[in-house]
Amino acid sequence: MADEAPQLTAWQPDVHGVREVLHARFGRHAYPMHAHDSWTLMLLDLGTVRYNLGREEHGSSTSLVTLLPPNVPHNGRATGPEGFTKRVVYLDDSLFAPGLLDAALRNPSLEDPLLRRRVHQLNVALSRRTESLEAASRLALIRERLHTSLGSSxxxxxxxxxxxxxxxxxxxxxxxxxxxxxxxxxxxxxxxxHLVRAFTREFGMPPHLYLTGRRVEKARRLLLSGETPAQAAVGAGFYDQSHLARHFRRMLGTTPGRFARRPA
Incomplete structure (x- = not known):
């Protein structure tokens, strides 16, 4: 399985506070350092992952819930030959109190069976694409649980x-x-x-790679909203479609066209 191409399904649900949902299966693909403008709420369903968040290394497994704060660079790679399967919900940065950012930086992966069950239920509701009220209700419980778990620390x-x-x-x-x-x-x-050195020392990546990652992030949203790869490339700040495709494949292991393809 580790030699197969990545399998991804991504969409934008009509649920307040949810920017994107990504369900993916990766083999040997390793995420380079990048950052999102949203909170990243992740479950692993198969495999284990090591990642750097800012300047610290962390790990995640199938028993944990991982919450990565917005605008903080991170990467990700499987620790075994089986690769990893993940479900990710990208959440608007307004959903959590500012004080949670530093707490999530220190402790991004949580051992909390109740929280994991609730995040699983949220993903199930979002996958139905028709249960917006259920998804919003489950998200409210998750927000409360995360504030309790991280807020105490x-x-x-x-x-x-x-x-x-x-x-x-x-x-x-x-x-x-x-x-x-x-x-x-x-x-x-x-x-x-001095600017480049300060940024690289703080975030573990140079400014130009951070900006490229943010542009890939924007292109993802444009693709999921229905724009073509060529339109998304220009709208996200890339020179042209091939420029976007090169960085998109590096980031996600697939092409913009395949990423935006609707499942049958």
């Missing part, structure tokens, strides 16, 4: 490198247009080299 977070976070905010505000390094340095009153 939320204390003063690790120190934040202000310059790196300022550059990240600047990139987030200009995903499609992009930001020239010299312009960013002038805006943030810093030297370009």
């Amino acid at each position: 939320a204390g003063p977070g690790p120190s934040r490198a202000g310059l790196a976070h300022d550059l990240r905010d600047l990139l987030d505000a200009n995903v499609v247009e992009g930001v020239a390094l010299e312009d960013a340095a002038q805006t943030l009153h810093s030297h370009p080299t």
